[in-house]
Amino acid sequence: MSETKETKEHFWGDPTATLDWCEENYIVHKYIAEFINTTTNLIFISLAIFGIHSTLKYGLSFRNVLGYAGIALVGIGSWCFHMTLLYEFQLLDELPMIYTTCILTHNIFETGEKRRFGLYLPLALFTYASGVTAAYLYINDPVFHQVSYALLVSIINFRSYYLLTQIHKASIKIRMKRLLFTAWTMFGLGFLFWNIDNIACHQLRQSRYKIGMPLSHLLELHGWWHIGTAFGTYYWIVFSSYIRVILLRKENEYKIKWGLGFVPYVVKVSKNSRKEMKLGSKVE
Template identity: 40%
Template sequence: MAPALPDREGFWGEPTSTLDWCEENYVVTPYIAEFWNTISNVIMIIPPTVCAYQFWKKGLELRHILSGISLLAVGVGSWFFHMTLLYEMQLLDELPMIYCSCVFVYTLNHHSRKPDDWSKSMILYLISFSVSVTITYLYCKNPVFHQTCYAFLVFYLIYEAYRSILNHPEIIPWAALSLGTYATGFLVWNIDNAFCQSLRHARSEVFHSAAAPVTQLHAWWHIFTGTGTYLHILVSAYARTLHLKRQCDIKMLGGVIPYLDVGNKV
């Protein structure tokens, strides 16, 4: 069934990316290919920026600050990818997902180490993994390869989260919320891929134009996974700060935005 709102031509020209998502192209504005998929990346830009700044002000270790900056990089890359649908911008989105996850792996893996205990071997391994994925992906250009490598890192992070929970049960509620939110995003991402034609038909024939954005499930993937990842950054820093015997707790700013409240060393 052909959608009533077909893809249109826009400012950035014909898409060159190996992926073109379910959102109709250049429908809202000629300057943004996938409008809703683009602006939904705000969730991966503003919160981690504020988080990284707060970590810096509170004197947390560099690895936690880099975690926030890494998610920011993913959000910016994803913004440009969905805005342009150009292959170069696709790489700016997908490759930072690998690098960001490697930062998360290192940070969570080292939650119970001494402050100055840097594992050079693990840093080397993660850098080598990132370089290998980058070179291979530039050669094969198969999105499934990238998705498989990313999934491997996500599952490894779940394992590291389990280890941190054993040491610090206090983080369980927030770790569960992080995982559940991320898993919800993964679910809607799969629904968007599997039922794209039905969703396009619903947007054009069933939903009013004001309600149609609700069916942009890839944008919801950004919102859910961006939120889940932001919570992961907080949980990782929470576990580490507890290990360092500093007073800390995850609190809600305005009853809406979670943040890590860090006190002085005990």
């Protein structure tokens, strides 16, 4: 197939964002600057909608709705950013990443019936988010945003692993460890693809020219970053939701099911199923 080239006309005007990723602009659709980087955000939005639906359907804590809504906002912001490459939409992509991760940080630290940290934790997170926002608008350096985000993610992961040590039933602990490690793996793979896309952009573009569309889209690695982080974050919210159930000693009232074999969600156990679970435990 002949070599693809960027079109000269930019529907949204010349890019004003401080970042322009490896995917070439306006080669698939005249209204979308980065087609794959844009459309892969549907994964964020779809998983968020499903997460909100399952949370409300099975009567889980409303805090999970806020987490999923944050994921949806990140997906929408990222869609607008990659579609237009405009600075204002870059902020709509990047800053909600900080805000959503602050919500998730709150949720993984407040796991009891009553608040352990009172207003101190939400106040600290609000101050952090506000400080990062103000500093980022002034510094205007994407690396600052990336470090600020990575710090929150690291805190969440250390806390998550610590909570695993608080689970005493071996069978449940193994399942939860697998779910957490799956979340880490998906996120880690996405981060790996993100770095390769940045470091080896020239080589990736040359390979895409040789392969030709549509198979060349498989080498749009920033899109794989979206997919990996969407699933990784979704898995982690399910982990966070269910580990709170365990710590509240309500694991007989809820269980994790897997839709399509790869989409976990927490469901409320019916009374009949609960009786069967108790009988099963007596037999053991």
